[in-house]
Amino acid sequence: MYKSILLMFAIVAAVSSHMEHYREECKNELNIPQENIDNYKNWKFENDDHAPCYIECIFRKIGLVTDGQFNVDAIAEKLSTEDKTADELKPDIESCIDNTITDSCKRIFKGFACFKENNLYRVKASAQNS
Template identity: 30%
Template structure:
């Protein structure tokens, strides 16, 4: 189950749009139960097959239309991705740090999140932006993300 939480949190971290200043410092860190609820909702919303859902549980996210929109949906439900504005890097960073943690938005983690979000901010559609930014962050920081969500 921790893997599922990490899955949702990692890509979310990638999509913060800190340049637009739409971050909200009152962001409430979401729980594992929230993640489970979001995963079920989003799998149904995008009509993900049982096979795809099983792949997601194993950290396997194929680059297909269903998976891209599934990831976008989960990030939206977490409250740190918006199709119009992209990711709120600050919220992603707070989520990864966990409830009650002090977050230094000038640290290396924040910069990595911002880099991935910015690198993919010009993709043609929202699902692709969310997916590719999330994969960027996961591929570059998987160990860090796994550690940061072990609550």
């Protein structure tokens, strides 16, 4: 169930030039210190008030979030691999979405954390392919 969100974060952690560009844009838009960005690259998001909106910003820029809502189809497609198709991933992704959370940054971050919990390998694999 957490696979999709983890894959999304793998995308966030990607070292590609696109990701670096998005990181810089989100850092500037949200006035996030470089030290925090360095922590995010190392999967350290704990106790950081900037992390939820940073993740929302990155996901929005890469098309995984639209109007504050997860784009489940895009996420599933991005995280699909030989062992699991996009259609097979959708229920896992959807199970991590908590639409009772009204703050979009917190909702996106919680979904990300949920998926990351059990699917970090998918996220990292996706990031390598971005």
